[in-house]
Amino acid sequence: MIYPVSSIYKGYRFPREIIAHCVWLYHRFTLSFREIELLMAERGIEVTYETIRTWCTRFGPEYARRLRRRAPRPGDKWHVDEVFVKIRGVRKYLWRAVDQHGNVLDILIQGKRDGKAATRFFRKILKQQGRRPRVLVTDKLASYRVAHRQIMSTVEHRQNKYLNNRCENSHQPTRQREHAMKGFRSAGSAQRFLASFSRISPHFRPPRHRMTATAHRTELATRFRVWDQVTEQTLTA
Incomplete structure (x- = not known):
């Protein structure tokens, strides 16, 4: 090229x-x-x-x-997790999906972590990837069951907090960056930065x-x- x-x-x-x-x-x-x-x-x-x-x-x-x-084609086993982030003192939730190799599939910042928020994130991942996973791994948050039932009910869904370390570990660089930046100024700027950060930073890790x-x-x-x-x-x- x-x-x-x-x-x-x-x-x-x-x-x-x-x-x-x-x-x-x-x-x-x-x-x-x-x-x-x-x-x-x-x-x-x-x-x-x-x-x-x-x-x-x-x-x-x-x-x-x-x-x-x-990037190589993502794996067929997706791990999804969410963590809270403070934006100007307001709690938001950072949703993240990675494959079994730790490659970040997508991220999304939302104000809630209910069924609608989980469904919205699932739709975003599917649009980005263009295919469904073989296995979906999440913790026991009920919102994931709602989104799974509505968006990818035919996909095997494993809910166990001990199986999702792959995604939880992927949050660590973001936490370090958030601390160094002393928090994010807005949800929009955080989404834009983390979308780039989640692709560039892992490339060198x-x-x-x-x-x-x-x-x-x-x-x-x-x-x-x-x-x-x-x-x-x-x-x-």
């Missing part, structure tokens, strides 16, 4: 390498925009934190979309505990090559 000369970077003063690096720093590590500004200054690059914020807002979703297109050191280094090198391609630092792939 060859990206066009008039790419997404057209009209931007800074090179794509700097833009992509700042977006990577923000989504992979618990750094603020001001901290990234300082890191860039140490390298002799004068860029304001507001510019970095604009880059993350503009390019984060696009990078995430390109990574999604390159291979399962180290299940790999040898050599395999881990090889996998990271592969993932960085993919990153260079989706950010147009490598024009051909």
Whole structure:
């Protein structure tokens, strides 16, 4: 695949390498925009934190979309879970679905966790994936039974809080980022950020505990090559 000369970077003063690096720093590590500004200054690059914020807002979703297109086909066993997040002091719920390999399928922030909310999230996942899973794993929240009955009643549904660690573990990077950001300012901005974060951050988090050191280094090198391609630092792939 060859990206066009008039790419997404057209009209931007800074090179794509700097833009992509700042977006990577923000989504992979618990750094603020001001901290990234300082890191860039140490390298002799004068860029304001507001510019970095604009880059993350503009390019984060696009990078995430390109990574999604390159992702392997998701597994047929889906784990779904929800956790609360505070947005300006108001409790909201972050719904997340991952496959048996830990790959994030979709996320959605909603104000409730009742049957309607669960059904809405199930519909969103099915629209995104275009197919139904073989097995659905959730905890014992009654809302999941309602959504399962209405949306995918033919799918095997396993409800057990001890079987859903795969999805619960996937919440941890989000919790760390939420703490570093001192909470989210609005449901809309949280949804936009987490949609990108949930695709970019896991890309650089291979399962180290299940790999040898050599395999881990090889996998990271592969993932960085993919990153260079989706950010147009490598024009051909």
